[in-house]
Amino acid sequence: MSxxxxxxxNVGGTRFVTTRQTLLKEPQSVLAKMFEIDSPLQPAAMLKDGSYFIDRDPKFFEIILNFLRNDKLSDDLSKTELKNLKIEASYFMLENLLGIINEKLDYxxxxxxxxxxxxxxxxxxxxxxHYYSVRKSYFEDVPLYVIINYFSRGLRVSKNYPGPFQPIGTHFVISHDDIINIIIEHSGSLNVKEFIEGARDVLVAEVKRRNQCR
Incomplete structure (x- = not known):
């Protein structure tokens, strides 16, 4: 074999034609191990027409195959599509593709x-x-519910935060256009950048401390 x-x-009923070289592009991937000539891992089941059957989503396999061919991932993929593609890339253990997906999701x-x-x-x-935005990765491994709870407590106990303000409303979270809106309603002036940076430092340190204690 060359x-x-x-x-x-045949991926989920859709036919694809490629070369062994393309499938071996990422040597540690499942695809490379399936189709490397000397690999102990057997390829997928062969159908009567001579094609190999892989029971995965053909829509995202097409994107994966194009990435292996071109080393590029389209900028037109939505957040939902990237998350679904990440599932397929994880299944096939495509580390380079996973890294690019994670970078795009971070934005x-x-x-x-x-x-x-x-x-x-x-x-x-x-x-x-006014509005102030940060990437999700800014809070590192802090879960969203922890952030929500922390800000909720802060609104009820204003001395936890810098800046002279008194809470005048409740704190709640809504989702709109794939963006998390954390509503802070108060009276007086507030440096929101310092406000959020302070909360972030406290939460990241607390999560790291808890993880070390496990």
């Missing part, structure tokens, strides 16, 4: 803080609104 043998695959997975405050003086009362 390194450049043409290989026919798409965002916590957006919308903070509201009221300006009061003897002439008027105005409600102001």
């Amino acid at each position: 390194f450049n043998n043409v290989i026919e695959l 798409l997975e965002v916590y957006r803080f919308r903070y509201c405050y009221v300006i009061k003086n003897k002439y008027e009362e105005r409600k102001m609104e």
Whole structure:
């Protein structure tokens, strides 16, 4: 058998034609181990037409095959598509592809803080609104529910945070356009960047401490 043998695959009922060289692109992957000439791992089941059957999603296998051919991943994939592609890439143990997927998800997975405050003086009362966004990875391994609980406590016990403000509303989370909105409503002024950075430092340190104690 040649390194450049043409290989026919049937993935979830869809036919693909490629070369052995393409399938061996990532040597530690399941595909490479299945189709390497001297590998002890047997290829997938062969069908009557001579193609190898792989019981996976053909939509995402097409993306995987194109990545192995070109070393590029489309920028047009949505967050949901990237998450589904990650499942397939994990199954096939494609580490290079997984690294690129994780980088793209890091840009798409965002916590957006919308903070509201009221300006009061003897002439008027105005409600102001601003936004501040950070990537999900900014909070490292801190789960979202921990972040939510921490900010909820902070709104009820304002002395936990820098800045002179008094909470005037409840804290809640909504999802819109794949963005997490954490609503902070208060009176007075607040440096929201320092506010979130302070919370992040406390939470990351606490999660690391708990993990070390296990």
